[in-house]
Amino acid sequence: MTGPDAKLFHCPALTALKAVSGKWKTRILWLLRDRPHHFNELKRTLPGVSAKVLTEQLQQLQDDGIIDRQEETRDGVPHMVCSYSAYGRTLIPVLDALGQWGLIHGARQEEAPQS
Numbered sequence: 543m544t545g546p547d548a549k550l551f552h553c554p555a556l557t558a559l560k561a562v563s564g565k566w567k568t569r570i571l572w573l574l575r576d577r578p579h580h581f582n583e584l585k586r587t588l589p590g591v592s593a594k595v596l597t598e599q600l601q602q603l604q605d606d607g608i609i610d611r612q613e614e615t616r617d618g619v620p621h622m623v624c625s626y627s628a629y630g631r632t633l634i635p636v637l638d639a640l641g642q643w644g645l646i647h648g649a650r651q652e653e654a655p656q657s
Contacts, residue, residue, distance in 0.1 A: 558636070561606050566591050566599045568637070570624075574609065575634055578625035600624060608633060 562568055569588055573579055579587070585596055603609040608630035612623045626634070 561608065562633070562637070564599055564602070566596065567603060570596075570599060570603065571608070571626075571630075571633070571637060574624060574626050575637075578623050581622040581624065584624065603630075 562571065566588060570584060573584060573587060581596070581600075584600075585591065585593060588596065591599075600609065600611060604611050607627055609624055610627045610630075612625075613620050614623055615621070
């Protein structure tokens, strides 16, 4: 599709939102902004997420090039360490802006009369 409707059909904002949407992805990305985390650390910090779902969400983020997952061995035991990729770090200002908008929107929702 070409012309002015092409951007509506192939919306770049939707493409971006799909990369970070999901119940856990934004929470994972928020945690990784300060430092890398081990898989089990993420699991403990995100109550309610199953190991299967966390693995799937991390795999999707890795497939999109947003995070890197490295295996490190301590005392002969392999541990998965997750961190932002260089490319993924370009997403941080976008998430910051989206978070700021979310705060404003949330405050508006609280102020709006309930019907």
